[in-house]
Amino acid sequence: MAQAPLLAARDVSVAFSTRGRVVHAVSNVSFELAAGKVLAIVGESGSGKSQMLLAMLGLTARNGKVTGSVLFKGAELLGAPEERLNEIRGQQIGMVFQDPMTALNPYLPVGLQVTEPLLIHKRMDRATADKRAVEMLKAVHISEPERRMRQYPHQLSGGMRQRVAIAMALICDPQILIADEPTTALDVTVQAQVLTLLREIRERFGTSVILVTHDLGVIAELADRVNVMYAGKVVEEGTAEDIFYRCRHPYTEALQRSVPQLSEARGARLVAIAGNPPDLSALPPGCSFAPRCFYRLEKCDKSVPPLESVGGIHAKACFYEVQLGREAVTPA
Amino acid sequence: MSGSVVGKLDAAIVEHLSAPRGRSLWQDAFLRLRHNRAAMVAGTVLGTIVLAALIVPLISSYNYYTPQWALLDTAPTLHGGHIFGTDDLGRDLLVRVMWGCRISLMIGIVASLVSVIIGVTWGAVAGYVGGSIDSLMMRVVDILYAVPFIPFVIVLVVLFGRNIFLMFVAIGVVSWLDIARIVRGQTLSLRNKEFIEAARAAGVRGPSIVFRHLVPNLLGIVIIYATLTVPSVILFEAFLSFLGLGVQAPMTSLGVLVSDGAGELQSYPYLLLIPAAFLALIVYCLNFLGDGLCEALDPKDR
Numbered sequence: 001m002a003q004a005p006l007l008a009a010r011d012v013s014v015a016f017s018t019r020g021r022v023v024h025a026v027s028n029v030s031f032e033l034a035a036g037k038v039l040a041i042v043g044e045s046g047s048g049k050s051q052m053l054l055a056m057l058g059l060t061a062r063n064g065k066v067t068g069s070v071l072f073k074g075a076e077l078l079g080a081p082e083e084r085l086n087e088i089r090g091q092q093i094g095m096v097f098q099d100p101m102t103a104l105n106p107y108l109p110v111g112l113q114v115t116e117p118l119l120i121h122k123r124m125d126r127a128t129a130d131k132r133a134v135e136m137l138k139a140v141h142i143s144e145p146e147r148r149m150r151q152y153p154h155q156l157s158g159g160m161r162q163r164v165a166i167a168m169a170l171i172c173d174p175q176i177l178i179a180d181e182p183t184t185a186l187d188v189t190v191q192a193q194v195l196t197l198l199r200e201i202r203e204r205f206g207t208s209v210i211l212v213t214h215d216l217g218v219i220a221e222l223a224d225r226v227n228v229m230y231a232g233k234v235v236e237e238g239t240a241e242d243i244f245y246r247c248r249h250p251y252t253e254a255l256q257r258s259v260p261q262l263s264e265a266r267g268a269r270l271v272a273i274a275g276n277p278p279d280l281s282a283l284p285p286g287c288s289f290a291p292r293c294f295y296r297l298e299k300c301d302k303s304v305p306p307l308e309s310v311g312g313i314h315a316k317a318c319f320y321e322v323q324l325g326r327e328a329v330t331p332a
Numbered sequence: 333m334s335g336s337v338v339g340k341l342d343a344a345i346v347e348h349l350s351a352p353r354g355r356s357l358w359q360d361a362f363l364r365l366r367h368n369r370a371a372m373v374a375g376t377v378l379g380t381i382v383l384a385a386l387i388v389p390l391i392s393s394y395n396y397y398t399p400q401w402a403l404l405d406t407a408p409t410l411h412g413g414h415i416f417g418t419d420d421l422g423r424d425l426l427v428r429v430m431w432g433c434r435i436s437l438m439i440g441i442v443a444s445l446v447s448v449i450i451g452v453t454w455g456a457v458a459g460y461v462g463g464s465i466d467s468l469m470m471r472v473v474d475i476l477y478a479v480p481f482i483p484f485v486i487v488l489v490v491l492f493g494r495n496i497f498l499m500f501v502a503i504g505v506v507s508w509l510d511i512a513r514i515v516r517g518q519t520l521s522l523r524n525k526e527f528i529e530a531a532r533a534a535g536v537r538g539p540s541i542v543f544r545h546l547v548p549n550l551l552g553i554v555i556i557y558a559t560l561t562v563p564s565v566i567l568f569e570a571f572l573s574f575l576g577l578g579v580q581a582p583m584t585s586l587g588v589l590v591s592d593g594a595g596e597l598q599s600y601p602y603l604l605l606i607p608a609a610f611l612a613l614i615v616y617c618l619n620f621l622g623d624g625l626c627e628a629l630d631p632k633d634r
Contacts, residue, residue, distance in 0.1 A: 059532055062463060090535030097533075102526040107548035116544075117534045168534065178533075 004074065005032040006175060006208055007056075012068035012078075014048070014055045014232075021281040025051040027232045028068070031225075033176065038202060038209040040223035040240075042216065042255070046277055048232035049212045050098075053178050057093065058085045073175075091121040094169030098181040100161035104153040111149030114168045121172050136167040139204075140197055159190035163197065170201065177201065178210045183218060195221050216259055220244060225313070228252045231278050231288035234307060238314035248316040250293045287318070295320040361552075364628040371624025374617040381614060385433035394424035396431045397582035405600050416606050420596065428584050429607050435585040437614065439499055440566040446504035447565075448558050451511025452550065456542050458512070459519025470516065473509050481506055485577055494580050499572065503565050511557055518550055559622030563615040570611065586611040 014026040026048040033039045041049045055066045056077055070077040072088065080088075089095075094117075097103040104113060114136065115129040124132070130149065137145035140163040153161055162182060169177055179198065183191040199222055202209055211222060219226055219240060226243045228236040228251065236249035247253050257271040275292040278284060284291065290300040297319050307317040365371055389396070393413070400422030408417040408425075416425035458469040485502050492498055522528060523546075531545050570587025572578040579585045586607050593604030 057533055059529065086535040086537055088535070089533055095530070095533035097526045097530050099526055103530045105527045105531070105545050105549070107551075108545070116531075116536065120535055120537075120540075165530070168530075 006035045006073060007033040007210075008069075008071045009052075009056065010069040010071075012052065012055060012066065012070060014051050014060060014064055014066050016061065016064045018063060018281075023281045024232055024283060025064070025280060026055065029227075029229070029232070029234050031227055031234070031237070033208050033210060035175070035208055036202065036206045037224040038198075038211060038222050040211045040213060040219040040226045041229060042213060042219060042226060043229035044214055044255075044277060046280070047229045048280075049229055050180050052229075053095070053180055053210065053212060057089055057095065057178075058082070087121070090117040090169075090174075091172045092174050093176045093178060094172070094174040096162070096165050096169045096177065096179040096182050099185045100158055100165050101185065103165050104161055106153055108152075109149065110151055110153065110156070110164055114149070114164060114171060117168065117172050133167070133171065136171050137164070139201075140164075140167045140170075141193075142167070158186055159193060162186060162190075162194055166194075166197065166201070170205065170207070173205065174207065176208045176210065178212075180212045181214070182211070183213070183215065191218075198222060216244075216256060228255070231283065232280060233288065233317065235289065235318070236314075236316045237307070238312075242312075242314040246314070248310055248314070249318045250295050250320065251289045254292075254294075361625070361628040365624050368624040368627065370620045371628075374620035374624070377613065378617040378621065381433055381610070381617075382437065385430045385437065388430040389427055389434070392424065392427045394427050396423060396428045396584060399423060405596075405603075407600075408602055408606075417600075417602055419592065419603055420600075423582075425603065425606060428589060429586075429610055432584050432586040432589045432607055433610055433614070435496070435579060435583065436566045436569060436587065436611070439496070439503065439569045439585070440562040440618075443500050443503040443507065443565045443569075444558050444561045446500060447506075447508035447511055447561060448554060450504070451508035452515050452547060452554055454508065455512035455515025455517075456519050456546050456550065459516040460523055460538070460542050460546060462520075462523070466516070470513075473512055476505075477509055482575075482577075485572060489577055494577070496579060496583075499569060499578055502572075503568055507561055507565060507568075511554065511561070514553065514557060515550055518553055519546055522546055522549055556622055556626040559618055559625060563618045566611070566615060586614075 008030075009032075010030050011028045012026060012030070013024070013028055016023045016025060029048070029052055031039060031041075041052065043049050051060070051064075054060050055064070056070045058077065058080065060066050066078055068078065072093070077085070077088070104110070111130060111133055114133040115124075115126070118124045118129040118132060119126075122129075133149060134145045137148060142148055142160060142163050148156070148160075148164075153164075156164065162185075166177075166179075166182070177198075182198070183194050186194060195218060198209060198211070201207055202222075209222070211218065213219065223240045226238060226240055227234050228243065228249065230251050236243065236247065236252045238246075243252060244256070247256065251273075254271075254273045258273055260270050273292055278288050278291070284301065286299070286301040286303055287293070287305050290296050293300065299319055305317045305319045307315050309315045400418065403414070403418050403422040405420055406412070406414055406418040406422070408415060414424050414426065416429060419425055419428065454469060454473070458466045484506075488498055488502055528541060528545060531541050536545070566586070569578055569585060570590060573585055573587035574591040579588050581588070589607035590604060590611060593600075593607060596603050
């Protein structure tokens with residue numbers, strides 16, 4: 001803990017103005033990422049996970065306004081000049097996108113796309129870059145890498161394309177790999193392979209990983225630390241164990257309860273979270289989750305609960321003070 | 333009949349599946365184009381015309397500018413060397429038509445190339461950069477659209493005199509506008525695709541994204557549009573030459589030949605019919621070829 005974190009985000013907010021309305025996609029999010037660790041960001045669609053990541057890399061859409069601070073190895077990323085960001089993107093921070101079907105350019109051969117960061121950042125010549133790309137494709141377990149280099153994305157399967165995308169993100173040996181829902185668009189067996197690959201990469205290259213997902217299983221597999229986001233805010237953070245066994249926020253609990261369990265009795269109904277995520281352009285004055293919460297207290301509608309430590313790095317933003325989680329008794 | 337076509341397609345599919353190395357979308361497209369009979373016939377005819385236009389003036393014993401006062405308005409004949417006949421100054425029509433094809437195709441191709449290069453660059457930059465720069469660039473296009481073409485050409489002719497080079501400029505300047513608009517629209521829809529975002533996240537700079545990542549995705553539509561532009565440019569040149577603003581005598585183009593021939597339609601119809609037939613043939617062929625490419629490159633057809 002004493003060591004300065006590789007990446008530290010402080011009070012990052014992202015707001016988009018559209019037709020007179022202001023959408024608060026991310027509000028005052030802070031987190032730290034230590035070298036060689038995996039940070040997972042969980043939350044349902046529209047909770048601001050992806051926008052948070054794009055904001056860090058300066059890729060927020062034109063109508064978005066980003067405030068706060070993101071320190072990468074002590075240097076500020078937010079508001080950094082484009083040339084500086086271009087040096088960091090792809091070279092020191094690699095990014096893998098959600099849908100491998102659209103994340104590769106359909107008109108360019110795989111080899112050209114994988115080597116591009118090398119040509120840009122390391123000013124390598126073609127032959128060296130090709131050799132390096134073949135090694136990298138081998139490292140992500142792509143068979144016959146020499147042949148794949150000449151193929152086009154439409155000739156590869158979804159899982160292979162995601163591996164190519166990962167190879168592309170890793171080709172310059174970045175310190176951080178950002179994976180934005182890397183398994184969402186893949187089928188279950190391929191998901192498992194990609195997760196194994198991510199773990200392997202972390203161990204082999206010592207790369208820190210920021211993993212965005214809405215799949216709790218993925219987190220249990222990989223994460224050292226977990227940030228649970230809801231409506232653009234971090235509502236709970238902690239280690240994977242904290243989140244799974246000692247969760248303190250009703251939203252985290254509800255997320256876990258909405259995953260079907262093999263141990264459940266046959267015919268048992270799956271618990272869904274009632275209601276819809278709030279409109280990010282008209283957030284309630286109190287806790288954003290209050291309207292959907294089992295445990296709502298009176299003050300929940302009036303003021304926003306702050307993110308407070310409940311021991312160690314485990315923190316929650318909730319007024320309700322009872323231990324939740326798997327073992328805890330919850331009202332039906 | 334249909335069995336053999338299906339057989340051929342199957343063979344193509346098998347060949348595709350067992351392809352030892354990667355095949356680009358372009359190779360795929362070419363494969364499909366080869367199965368498009370109309371496009372292949374059009375391509376062959378066009379190729380023949382181009383070859384003839386290049387070779388005939390070289391080997392013919394006549395040239396396009398020397399009058400033969402003894403042979404005015406000779407009808408086409410297989411004997412005597414003038415198979416297309418001669419015009420009102422006794423010049424060999426075959427050689428003149430071939431020169432006309434040369435000039436018309438050259439104007440068509442060069443002007444289209446100019447308009448494609450300007451149009452794609454302009455449209456892709458406007459679409460990718462977006463915002464107020466996009467608005468500004470597209471307003472420039474709007475303004476140029478509003479410039480009446482004929483007065484514009486007349487002004488150019490008055491200022492710079494009549495020459496072929498001017499035709500390239502004049503036609504190129506006008507016809508890139510459509511391409512710019514099409515490319516910009518296409519770019520807008522591509523700009524938010526994940527692979528563009530992925531390229532940005534990999535640290536690729538703006539100009540590289542436009543030319544390495546966007547333009548290849550646009551080429552399909554641009555090629556289609558270009559093959560459709562060539563005939564329209566040829567017709568445009570014919571129209572300008574018809575008005576006397578284009579190619580100058582004794583040099584000729586298909587447009588000039590048609591225009592001259594039209595004056596003698598009553599007495600010597602072949603002076604109109606032969607160059608008109610070539611013009612029509614070229615335009616048809618390019619349209620069929622463009623159409624075939626359009627189908628071959630359409631991913632939904634796969």
